[in-house]
Amino acid sequence: MSPSPPPLLLIEGLVKHFRGLRAVDGVSFRVEAGEIVALIGPNGAGKTTVFNMIAGVFEPDGGRVELEGRSLIGLRPDQVCRAGVGRTFQLVKPFGNLSVEENVVVGALRWTHEITKARAQAREVxxxxxLADKRRQPARSLTLPDRKCLEVARALATKPKLLLLDEVMAGLRPAETDRMVETFRRLNRETGLTIVLIEHVMRAVMALSQRVVVINSGQPVCEGTPEEVVRDPRVLDCYLGEEPL
Amino acid sequence: MSRQAILLGLLLAAFVVAPAFAGPYLLSVMVVVMYFAYVGQAWNIMMGFAGQLSLGHTIYVGLGAYTAAALFVHFGIPAIFGLFAAAAVAVAAGSIIGALGFRFGVKGVYFALLTIAFAEFTRILFEHFTALGGTGGLFLPVGSRDSFDLIHLRGHPLMFYYLILAMCVGIFLLCRKLLNSRLGYTWLAVREDQDAAAALGINVFRAKLTAVMLSAGLTALGGVFFAFYYNNLFPNQAFGMNRSIEIILAPIVGGLGTLFGPILGALILTPLGEGITAATEAMGFKAAGIKQLCYGLSLLAIVKFLPEGVWPWLRLRLGLGDGEEGE
Structure with missing residues (x-):
């Protein structure tokens, strides 16, 4: 029997303390190539901390983070990006004085040295x-929903294998949410892009994800399909509340 | 050809033909203008492009000047070889300052303070460096002023005039190329947001260090010019804090991070300083420090009214478009 190939992303027993606060305490999940997985939980559950440990911002105090069987622990954020992980920031970080297009060109320069190629890729994204008609504007002039879009565009331009989305739908109108969900589904279908998203907008979680991982107070609560998770009493108890959706 | 290119071509043509019309005094002022445009451009790589504030930038002028001058005075090594040593010494110093600062996360104003500290103790070091003249200064033997000896950088003032003009053109073209390169985008991203830059695969430490090294090396070439043009070097001039301030004024007044900024800033500030000095002297009184006072006032005015500098404002006024310069 040949060993099964390693998953695209493996998280096992992840632990992070901040001065005695157990921000993340034993979170484990795996993501197969081509999947869309949502990470949900109440505020302060440790979702963004998990992202930051995957992305190389924080080094975990314990546990494993592996991309295609290769450990990401100890790598700097830029090295994690070059290994194939793109990420967005919950608190957006646009390059304010650069144009929208230049922002995305920086992302595309992850895989090419040629400005013309990077620019072509930026326009495509x-x-x-x-955002095509706003590409010449300085990024600081964008509205918050557009800035969130720009975060996604920049990360996508790096051509990641795995895209980490940190609350990119927050603050979008329902129609905008639906359009973004559709964009991610198409990317997933057409390019096989794997996505892990942190999201509070359940409308997007339900429509987009194939699997949902729930955490609370840094600890895993449960994992399952979106339909299973929203009926799970433990999830209702800690996060969604008793009201039926 | 864009209107910006035409404007630049006209400016260049004016500087090329000026010696046919201008007297020695005016030419010497124009040399100073071009010198400050050059070192301002070199400083701008670090601050305007990569966002790293160096307030002790004269350390690279001084190191470059002293290195090339000492090699010439003590060993007879011509400037054309000395300039490589000068650039190497400055790049080494820049790497040390940059590596120390960036490795230990010294950012923003604290990094700026670090650059001042290095410039200051280098000044004190050179004041006690008797082999290089100490506080008494290092003097280069003055050669024939009729020759055009580019190898030894000895000769006619016109040679220095065209040399610094060529250096200005060279650094302008280099910066333009850099801004449209991967490295340039990397610097801009680091300047705007280091965390976001890192998340896009940019090695922030390396990007900042590259900017410091390149800026230091190019500034040192300005120092070599300075040494061989003025033929004397004093630690308090070569490494003095006021020199560092003078270097950064032109790009700030002209427009940080722009290609025309340092040129425009030098074109405004140097004639202003010279004019004020000449005017006060003509009126029969000597007001020491009047030039610095004017620089201070113009800096205040810029910060208050045109915080992005004169060039971005002028570019809009002249209808030169808001696109990338030089395109």
């Missing part, structure tokens, strides 16, 4: 995310 901006088209996809509906």
């Amino acid at each position: 901006l088209d996809l995310l509906g």
Whole structure:
């Protein structure tokens, strides 16, 4: 029997303390290539801390983070990006004085040295995310929903194998949410892009994810399909509340 | 050809033909203008492009000047070889300052303080460096002023005039190329947001260090010019804090991070300083420090009214478009 190939992303027994606060305490999950997985839980559950440990911002105090069987622990954020992980920031970090297109060009320069190629890729990504007509504006002039879009565009331009989305739908109108969900589904279908998203907008979680991982107070609560998770009493108890959706 | 290119071409043409019309005094002022445009451009790589504030930038001028001058005075090594040593010494110093600062996360104003500290103790070091003249200064033997000896950088003032003009053109073209390169985008991203830059695969430490090294090396070449043009070097001039301030004024007044900024800033500030000095002298009184006072006032005015500098404002006024310069 040949060993099964390692999953795209493996998280096992992840632990992070901040001065005695157990921000993340034993979180484990795996993501197969081509999957869309949502990470949900109440505020302060440790979701963004998990992302930061995957992305190389924090080094975990314990546990494993592996991309295609290769450990990411100890790598700097730029090295994690070059290994194939793109991420967005919950608190957006646009390059304010650069144009929207230049922002995305920086992302595309992850895989090419040629500005013309990077620019072509940037335009493609901006088209996809509906920012094409704003590409000449300075990024600081964008509205918050557009800035979130720009975060996604920049990360996508790096051509990641795995995309980490940190609350990119927050603050979007329902129609905008639906459009972004559709964009991610198409990317997933057409390019096989694997996505892990942190999201509070359940409308997006339900429509987009194939699997949901729930954490609370840094600890795993449960894992399952979106339909299973929203009926799970433990999830209702800690996060969604008793009201039926 | 864009209107910006035409404007630049006209400016260049004016500087090329000026010696046919201008007297020695005016030419010497124009040399100073171009010198500050050059070192301002070199400083701008670090601050305007990569966002790293160096307030002790004269350390690279001084190191470059002293290295090339000492090699010439003590060993007879011509400037054309000395300049490589000068750049190497400055790049080494820049790497040390940059590596120390960036490795230990010294950011923003604290990094700026670090650059001042290095410049200051280098000044004190050179004041006690008797082999290089100490406080008494290092003097280069003055050669024939009729020759055009580019190898030894000895000769006619016109040679220095065209040399610094060529250096200005060279650094302008280099910076333009850099801004449209991967490295340039990397610097801009680091300047705007280091965390976001790192998340896009940019090695922030390396990007900042590259900017410091390149800026230091290019500034040192300005120092070599300075040494051989003025033929004397004093530690308090070569490494003095006021020199560092003078270097950064032109790019700030002209427009940080722009290609025309340092040129425009030098074109405004140097004639202003010279004019004020000449005017006060003509009126029969000597007001020491009047030039610095004017620089201070113009800096205040810029910060208050045109915080992005004169060039971005002028570019809009002249209808030169808001696109990338030089495109």
